[in-house]
Amino acid sequence: MDEDTGGARRAPLRTADVARESGYSLQQVRDLERLGVIPPAARSGNGYRAYTPVHVHALRAYRGLAGAVGPVAARHTLAELRGGPLAAAAAAVNAAHVLLAREREEALRAREALRAVEAEAGAREFEHGGDAMTITQLAQALGVRPSTLRFWEQEGLLAPERVTSLRARRYGLAAIRAARVVAALRGAGYGIPAVRGVVDALSGLEGRGEARRILDRRLDQIALRTVALLRAGADLAAVVTAAGEPSRDA
Known part of the structure; x- marks a missing residue:
């Protein structure tokens, strides 16, 4: 026994x-x-x-x-x-x-995108060296489906900067940065209305400050989950x- x-x-x-x-x-x-x-x-x-x-x-x-x-x-x-x-x-x-590392990386990228918005940084593309990304490229970069980007577009969270005659979406630097912020806010559990409020106010100090606070909290939460x-x-x-x-x- x-x-x-x-x-x-x-x-x-x-x-x-x-x-x-x-x-x-x-x-x-x-x-x-x-x-x-x-x-x-x-x-x-x-x-x-x-x-x-x-x-x-x-x-x-x-x-x-x-x-x-x-x-x-x-x-x-x-x-x-x-x-x-x-x-x-x-x-x-x-x-x-790996999941936690990816979430942290995406939150950091979103914070970098927000800093670029705040600094009104110029025209250099962040990863691809070009002036725009297709919906497939942007979805892959964010780790979401193209249908998710279309849904965000329908909800007024994101807009392509150009749609070709074949209705192919093209996202320029500003749209890519906005998409990173939206992805991080959604990943942090914020609902569509809350994200829309932040995105709508992103051009103002108040909106940028709220987005920064949310992203900082997101990173703190990921750190606590990593420690656990x-x-x-x-x-x-x-x-x-x-x-x-x-x-x-x-």
């Missing part, structure tokens, strides 16, 4: 033990088990749940993951960690880091390692 076979083996943990060590309440532990965040606990002879240290690691990892990528994505990621090979588990964790993911690192590693070990239950 809890005696070891060649080394110390820890006694099963009760629900109260897991709650204390993970920082969750008794009911939260049961709920998260029901949701699949942690694998079902074994049952002892008297019917009580019998947990292991891996359950504690999984709950701590979930807390960090949920703070970094949201609870739904965190549940899916933990399921991948337990159910797949080591390489797939590592890739799932990597994907969370880093803190979860050791627990994630323990879950991944345990998933690759043969079960010792018999």
Whole structure:
């Protein structure tokens, strides 16, 4: 049972033990088990749940993951960690880091675009060296679909600076900068009316100041989410390692 076979083996943990060590309440532990965040606990002879240290690691990892990528994505990621090979588990964790890095990069680009708006910087294209981008190029640069840009256009958030005779949209420098700001605001969770208000006021000091504050908050939030993911690192590693070990239950 809890005696070891060649080394110390820890006694099963009760629900109260897991709650204390993970920082969750008794009911939260049961709920998260029901949701699949942690694998079902074994049952002892008297019917009580019998947990292991891996359950504690999984709950701590979930807390960090949920703070970094949201609870739904965190549940899916933990399921991948337990159910797949080591390489797939590592890739799932990597994907969370990549997501945060991309969000931070886009927020920084948006802040650079806002500075350029404030400085009324001249005519050099930021990445392509040309004077305009097509809707496909701009969508790829922002990591959105072309249909998203069309939707923003319909909502008055963005306008191409030129439409050719074949109705192909062309976005100049000012429109590209505005699109970066819109993308960052939408990524920060702001609704269409709020984004429209900022975009409409972008030519004034008040609008630029509000956009700057939103982008700074966005970067702060991404930093906090990154720290949460880093803190979860050791627990994630323990879950991944345990998933690759043969079960010792018999």
